[in-house]
Amino acid sequence: MTKVDIVENIYEKVGFSKKEVAKIVEYIFDIIKDSLIKEDKIKISGFGNFVVRKKRSRRGRNPQTGSDIEITARRILTFKPSQVLKGALNRKES
Amino acid sequence: MNKAELITKVSEKANVTQKVAKVIVDTLFDGMKESLEKGERIEIRGFGSFVVRNYGGYKGRNPKTGEIVDVPPKKLPFFKVGKELKEMVNTGGA
Numbered sequence: 471m472t473k474v475d476i477v478e479n480i481y482e483k484v485g486f487s488k489k490e491v492a493k494i495v496e497y498i499f500d501i502i503k504d505s506l507i508k509e510d511k512i513k514i515s516g517f518g519n520f521v522v523r524k525k526r527s528r529r530g531r532n533p534q535t536g537s538d539i540e541i542t543a544r545r546i547l548t549f550k551p552s553q554v555l556k557g558a559l560n561r562k563e564s
Numbered sequence: 565m566n567k568a569e570l571i572t573k574v575s576e577k578a579n580v581t582q583k584v585a586k587v588i589v590d591t592l593f594d595g596m597k598e599s600l601e602k603g604e605r606i607e608i609r610g611f612g613s614f615v616v617r618n619y620g621g622y623k624g625r626n627p628k629t630g631e632i633v634d635v636p637p638k639k640l641p642f643f644k645v646g647k648e649l650k651e652m653v654n655t656g657g658a
Contacts, residue, residue: 471599471606479595480588494578494588499611501573503649505565507657513566517593518641522653547653549614549643558601559616559639 506547518551567593600641612646 473495480491502512502520512520522545530541565573567589575585596614599606606614621637645653 471596471604473608475599476592476595480591483587483591484584491588494574494580495592497577498570498574498589498592499608501570501577502565503611503652504657506649507652509656510565512570514570514593515567517597520643545654545656547612547645547650549641551641555597555600555641556638558597559641 509545514552516552516554518549518555521548521550522546523548603639608646610646611649613644615642615644616640617642 473492477488477491477495480495481488484491486494505512506520506522509522511522525544525546527543528541530539531537532539571582571585571589574580574589575582578585578588580588596606600614600616603616605616616639619638619640622635624633624635625631626633
């Protein structure tokens with residue numbers, strides 16, 4: 471699935487042109503991205519949460535050379551799927 | 565930001581009613597959920613991608629009672645952050 475398929479799904483439900491829908495889909499991801507960049511998490515009930523986590527600087531090792539290096543402090547984005555989504559992925563075969 | 569707040573922002577930015585914005589946002593995430601249910605990969609340019617990973621079952625232990633329990637195989641969605649967004653989250657968009 472890509473944005474094209476998402477646009478198609480929405481197009482079938484609202485009376486807008488595909489161009490208009492494509493623009494709105496861009497807005498949605500832009501709003502989500504802006505929020506995450508500001509470290510504000512996104513909670514979508516029934517789907518999951520996107521959370522920015524702060525990682526402290528730590529000692530690491532270059533696995534190729536074995537030399538000690540410092541892994542700098544960083545912020546990383548993680549996705550935690552909701553129970554509903556996890557359930558949906560596992561119900562069919564069980 | 566939760567889904568209701570996202571819907572409000574989308575309605576403001578796209579200049580559509582709350583009701584329409586809700587249909588759009590719900591359709592977007594429902595579609596993504598259905599796609600993952602089918603085991604498909606989702607790729608959102610400029611955001612990231614979702615894949616379904618299969619995990620094998622194993623014998624686990626109930627940490628409280630020490631009882632051996634069978635943990636069945638399961639599927640979990642995994643989100644891989646896009647390069648651009650990963651960088652922006654880390655730098656705070658600077």
